[in-house]
Amino acid sequence: MDLMNIVAIEGYIQTTYIAVYPDKLLLLDSGCRCDVDNILTYITEVLERPVAQLKTVMVTHMHPDHAGGAELLKQKTGCLIVSAKSKKAWYQGILGRLSHLNDLGLTYYVASRQGKSVANVWYNPILKVDVEVQDGDPIPSFEDWTVLETPGHTDRDLSLWHAQTKQAYTADLILIIRDKFVSPYLITLPHAYRASLNKVKALQPEIILLAHDKRAKICDKDFDRLMDRAPRKPRKTSLRSVLSTAVVNSRFARKRVKTP
Numbered sequence: 001m002d003l004m005n006i007v008a009i010e011g012y013i014q015t016t017y018i019a020v021y022p023d024k025l026l027l028l029d030s031g032c033r034c035d036v037d038n039i040l041t042y043i044t045e046v047l048e049r050p051v052a053q054l055k056t057v058m059v060t061h062m063h064p065d066h067a068g069g070a071e072l073l074k075q076k077t078g079c080l081i082v083s084a085k086s087k088k089a090w091y092q093g094i095l096g097r098l099s100h101l102n103d104l105g106l107t108y109y110v111a112s113r114q115g116k117s118v119a120n121v122w123y124n125p126i127l128k129v130d131v132e133v134q135d136g137d138p139i140p141s142f143e144d145w146t147v148l149e150t151p152g153h154t155d156r157d158l159s160l161w162h163a164q165t166k167q168a169y170t171a172d173l174i175l176i177i178r179d180k181f182v183s184p185y186l187i188t189l190p191h192a193y194r195a196s197l198n199k200v201k202a203l204q205p206e207i208i209l210l211a212h213d214k215r216a217k218i219c220d221k222d223f224d225r226l227m228d229r230a231p232r233k234p235r236k237t238s239l240r241s242v243l244s245t246a247v248v249n250s251r252f253a254r255k256r257v258k259t260p
């Protein structure tokens with residue numbers, strides 16, 4: 001068994017994880033662009049490793065807090081960017097670019113609700129992926145991890161499964177609000193979302209690593225409850241809808257906008 005330890009770094013609006021091996025590092029999502037310096041400082045000062053040990057950054061989906069730092073990290077470390085194989089870019093075309101701006105706005109909104117100041121979160125909406133992966137593929141250079149396609153939040157979400165330690169990084173598939181597992185507000189494909197939950201449940205993970213919380217233990221009942229309560233129709237996040245919800249019910253909005 002490879003010796004591996006997973007550490008968590010608090011990012012701008014998310015938690016970013018590094019799988020630490022004796023001679024290499026795997027980043028589970030890139031964080032926002034403004035998180036890149038913190039991630040590199042963590043590698044050099046806390047882990048006391050050269051940044052060149054960062055071999056791979058996985059990008060589970062294209063939202064700013066998951067993909068935003070990837071290209072800058074590649075420039076600074078030479079790491080590979082690995083993400084889902086997909087026919088078209090998530091932020092394709094004019095509507096896609098508007099959606100990208102909307103998601104950047106939502107990132108600032110969530111950051112401001114968390115008391116954070118404005119930082120640079122801009123990134124290219126069209127990600128240059130070095131290696132495209134599909135369901136069941138190993139992560140390049142980290143073959144003890146398996147890629148799972150878990151769409152629903154967006155059309156291309158990945159989760160990452162480490163069978164030896166029964167841990168799954170589930171990105172935005174599952175959130176915790178007030179100690180309860182909940183679905184993200186944005187569900188673009190409800191049917192696929194349920195199937196994705198079922199796929200992760202079938203693996204019987206002992207720990208899930210959440211992008212908007214920390215590690216959590218999860219049981220079958222938790223998965224069943226999530227599947228029961230998940231929306232049956234697509235649910236979209238637009239800045240306008242989130243802000244209007246905030247006016248009507250700020251408490252509700254504060255809980256639900258944790259994930260853009």
Ligand SMILES: [Fe+2]
Nearest residue numbers: 063172259260
């Ligand atoms: Fe997301």
